[in-house]
Amino acid sequence: LEDTSTNKIALEVENLGSNATxxxxxxxxxxxxxxxxxxxxxxxxxxxxxxxxGPAPAGVTTELAPITVGDVIPVVAHxxxxxxxxxxxLRAEARALVNDIAxxxxxxxxxxxxxxxxxxxTLGGAYDAFGADGDxxxxxxxxxxxxxxxxxxxxxxxxxxxxxxxxxxxxTEPAQRLLEAVxxxxxDLHQQQAISVIDMGLRPHEILEDTLxxxxxxxxxxxxxxxxxTLFANVDGTFATLKAWGPTLASRDPLLAASxxxxxxxxxxxxxxxxxxTWTSLTRLSQYxxxxxxxxxxxxxxxxxxxxxxxxxxxxxxx
Numbered sequence: 001l002e003d004t005s006t007n008k009i010a011l012e013v014e015n016l017g018s019n020a021t022x023x024x025x026x027x028x029x030x031x032x033x034x035x036x037x038x039x040x041x042x043x044x045x046x047x048x049x050x051x052x053x054g055p056a057p058a059g060v061t062t063e064l065a066p067i068t069v070g071d072v073i074p075v076v077a078h079x080x081x082x083x084x085x086x087x088x089x090l091r092a093e094a095r096a097l098v099n100d101i102a103x104x105x106x107x108x109x110x111x112x113x114x115x116x117x118x119x120x121x122t123l124g125g126a127y128d129a130f131g132a133d134g135d136x137x138x139x140x141x142x143x144x145x146x147x148x149x150x151x152x153x154x155x156x157x158x159x160x161x162x163x164x165x166x167x168x169x170x171x172t173e174p175a176q177r178l179l180e181a182v183x184x185x186x187x188d189l190h191q192q193q194a195i196s197v198i199d200m201g202l203r204p205h206e207i208l209e210d211t212l213x214x215x216x217x218x219x220x221x222x223x224x225x226x227x228x229x230t231l232f233a234n235v236d237g238t239f240a241t242l243k244a245w246g247p248t249l250a251s252r253d254p255l256l257a258a259s260x261x262x263x264x265x266x267x268x269x270x271x272x273x274x275x276x277x278t279w280t281s282l283t284r285l286s287q288y289x290x291x292x293x294x295x296x297x298x299x300x301x302x303x304x305x306x307x308x309x310x311x312x313x314x315x316x317x318x319x
Contacts, residue, residue: 001026001032001033001034001035001036002034002035002036002043003031003032003033004031004032004033004034004049005031005062007065007066008063008064008065008066009061009063009064009065009066009314010026010028010033010061011024011025011026011061011302012091017213021061023295026061027057027058027059027060027061028052028060028061029052029056029057029060030052030053030054030055030056031051031052032047032049032050032051032052033049033052033135034047034049034050054246062254064309064310065251065252066314067193067248067252067310067312067313067314068300068314069197071097071248071312071313072197072200072201072313073197073250075200075245075248076193076195076196076197076200076244077193077242079195079241079244080189080193080194082191082217082240082244083123083189084186084189086119086122086123087182087185087186089119090116090119090120090182091179091182091183092205093112093115093116093119094116094178094179095108095179095249096112096116096174096181096183097112097116097159097175097178098172098175098176098178098179100112101159101163101168101169101171101172101175102172104169105233106163106166106168109163109168109171110164110224111277113156113159113160113163113224114224114229115268115277116156116235117156117160117226117229117230118229118230118232119233120137120138121138121233121234121237122233122236122237122240123232123237124203124206124207124237124238124240124241126295130185130188130194131194132186133181133183133185133188135155135182135183135293136154136177136184137155137156137177137178137181137182138155138156138157139154139157140157140214140219140220141153141161141219141220141222143159146161147160147161147222147223148161148162148167148222148223150194153222154174154177154181154193155174155177155178155181156178157222158171158174159171159174159310160222160223160226161222162174162224162226163223164222164223165215165223167297168237170311195205197310197311197313198216198313199307200241200244200245200311201307201310201311201312202305202308203241204241204242204245204259204304204308205301205304205305205307205308207234207237207238207241207303208235208238208297208301208304209233211231211234211297212294212297212301213235215230216229216231216282216290216293216294216297218282218283221282225281225282225283226279226282226316227281227282228270228274228279228280228281228282229274231270231293231297232267232270232274232279235266235270236298238263238304239263242259242260242307245307248311249305249307249310249311252308252310252311253306253307255303255306255309258303259300259303259304259307260301262300262303262304263300265296265300266293266296266297266300269292269296270293273285
C-alpha cells in the first residue's frame with residue numbers, strides 16, 4: 001500500500017499466493033493511497049488511487065521509504081572497505097600468535113589468541129559472509145565431539161582448544177593455516193563483493209542473534225571461556241554495520257536511536273567484567289548476572305531486527 005504523495009510504503013504483505021488471503025492492517029492519515037502488486041511471474045499491477053479524509057487518528061502507521069539495490073550497493077562497498085582496513089591488524093595478530101606458539105610461550109599465545117579473535121569477531125565474519133574463508137578462520141565447534149578431539153575443526157576454535165588443554169605444540173600447524181586463511185580472505189575481498197545486498201540488512205541483528213545462540217550459551221567455547229570478550233567484540237561489530245548504513249538508515253528507522261541505546265547498555269553491563277586485557281569468565285557469572293546480559297542482548301536483537309525489513313531492496317514503486 002503506497003502513499004502516492006511520498007511514494008512511501010504504508011503496508012506490505014509478502015509471499016501471497018494466487019487467490020489467497022492474509023490479514024493485515026495499517027492506520028492511515030489523510031492522503032491518497034493505492035495498492036501495488038509485484039508478482040514473481042508477471043507484470044506489476046497498480047490499483048486505483050483511494051482518498052482518505054478526516055483528522056489524523058492516534059497511532060498512525062510509520063511509512064517506510066523504499067530502498068533499492070542501487071541504495072544498498074554503496075553501503076556494501078563502504079562496509080567491505082572497512083573490513084579490508086581491519087585485516088592488516090588481524091594478520092599481524094595472527095602472525096604474533098604463530099610466533100608465540102613456535103616459541104612455546106603459552107601465556108602470551110593465549111593473550112594474543114584472544115586479541116586476534118576479538119578483532120575477527122568485530123568483522124561479522126562468523127555469519128557466512130566469507131564462505132570457505134570464514135570456516136577456515138572461525139569454524140564453530142561440533143556439538144557431538146569435543147573441540148580438542150575433533151581433527152576436522154579449523155581456525156580459532158581449534159587453536160583455542162589446544163592452547164587451553166596444554167597441547168600448545170600441536171597448535172603450530174593450525175595457527176599457520178589460520179594465518180594463511182587470513183591472507184586468502186584478504187585476496188578474496190579485494191577481488192569480489194563478499195556481502196550481498198540482502199545480507200547487509202540482515203547483518204546488524206544476526207551478529208548478536210548468533211552471540212545469543214552460540215556464545216552466551218557456551219556452545220562456541222573451546223576452553224578459553226572468553227564469551228564476554230566475544231560479546232564485547234560483537235557489539236563493536238554491530239556498531240560498524242549500523243555506521244555503514246549511515247543516512248540511508250537514519251532517515252528510515254524509527255528504532256535506530258533505541259538500537260544504539262541497546263548496544264551502549266550492553267557495553268555498560270560488560271564494563272565490570274573487563275580487567276585490562278583479560279575478562280571474567282562467563283562461567284563465573286551468577287544466574288542473575290547472566291539473565292541481565294541475556295535480556296540486554298535479546299532487546300538489542302529485537303530492535304535491530306527491524307533493520308532487515310527496512311533495508312530489504314524493493315522494486316521502484318512509481319510506474
